[in-house]
Amino acid sequence: MTEIHANGCLKADAEALRRIVLARRSARKFISDPIPGGILEEVLAITQRSPTGYNLQGWIAIVVTDPEIKSKLRHAAFNQRQVEEAPAVVVFASDTQIARNFESTASQAIDQGHWSESYAKYLRRIVNAVFGREFFGAANFFRWVGTRTLSLFRPMPMVPFGDAGFAGYGWKQTGLAAQTFMLAASAHGLDTCPMEGFDERWVRKAVGLPRHFSVPLMIPVGLTSELTKLSPRFPPEKTFHSNRYGTAFSGINSLRV
Ligand SMILES: Cc1cc2nc3c(=O)[nH]c(=O)nc-3n(C[C@H](O)[C@H](O)[C@H](O)COP(=O)(O)O)c2cc1C
Structure with a gap:
């Protein structure tokens, strides 16, 4: 009999x-055949289920199939060939003006019965306090100094500070979406290569992204022409700790295929 977990799996x-995760590996050579119809759409739809802080959904993905734009992306990526060879390259970008998404998030959540009006009001206060960048960033600076000082005495929420801080906050969210994308692609027999080796400014220009978006990753996707071996990983005891830093979490064997 098929056993079903409480969550429906x-x-x-x-x-x-396990098979899907082990099938994923970074591909550097692609055949240029287009991805069969409907598959990329399904992969993208699954990707949108990735979680984001406060459900602000501040990441976007630009699917590039236009050869001219792919060629510009290859140039931006220091001539890495997979960018142009793959039938599609997905540019993952993070919105650094994330508080602007709150009203869309809230009205959707209220309409669909996920949040009450009063919960939305409570979260609006927090989101504006944590992510607000009004008064040319001065408010952000004073909130950051204030929260860092108070955190010496009690736990305080993490307030992103400045362009780098907001980019970092966005990259965290966007990275989760990118991983969902790669695993969904892998489940459909597609190969991917996560990439940070590019000049963000040139990528932004190639795909017409406004300056308030930051680009942590782009991911060529398609079919590889070269099945590579699984890359090595550290012994699990170096990665996994038990209760406190420095005590190895024992009993895990590295997965091998
Ligand atoms: C954030 C990130 C950036 C990466 N950037 C590049 C890149 O620019 N070019 C590339 O060929 N591989 C890139 N990689 C792929 C890594 O080299 C690869 O994930 C790593 O060697 C482990 O191999 P695996 O993905 O096959 O398991 C990147 C991976 C990550 C997670």
């Missing part, structure tokens, strides 16, 4: 996920 899904 089948026991067999765990085995499938």
Whole structure:
């Protein structure tokens, strides 16, 4: 009999996920055949289920198939060939003016019965306090200094500070979406290569992104012409700790295929 977990997953899904994760590896050579119809759309739809802080959904993905734009992206990526060879390159970008998304998030959540009006009001206060960049950033500066000082005495929320801080906050969210994308692609037999080796300014220009977007990753996707071996990982005891830093979490064997 098929066993079903409380969350609706089948026991067999765990085995499938293991296969999907182990099938993913960074591909550097692609065949240029287009991705069969409907698959990329399904992968993108699944990707949108990725979680974001306060559900602000501040990441976007630009799917580039236009050869001219791909060629510009390759140039921006220091001539890495996979960018032009793959039938599509997905540019993942983070909105650094994230507080602007709050009203869309809130009205959707209220309409669909996820949030009450009063919960939305409570979160609006927090989101504006944490992410607001009004008065040319001065408010952000004073909030950051204030929260860092108070955190010497009690736990305080993390307030992103300045362009780099907001980019970092966005990259955290966007990275989760990118990983969902790669695993969904892998499940459909597609190969990917996560990439940070590019000049962000040139990528932004190639795809027409406004300055308030930051680009942590782009991911060529398609079919590889070269099945590579799994890359090595550290011994698990270096990565996993038990309760406190420095005590190895024992009993894990590295996954091998
Ligand atoms: C954030 C990030 C950026 C990366 N940037 C590049 C890149 O610019 N070019 C590239 O060929 N590989 C890039 N990689 C791929 C890594 O080299 C690869 O993930 C790593 O060697 C492990 O291999 P695997 O992905 O096959 O497991 C990147 C990976 C990550 C996670």
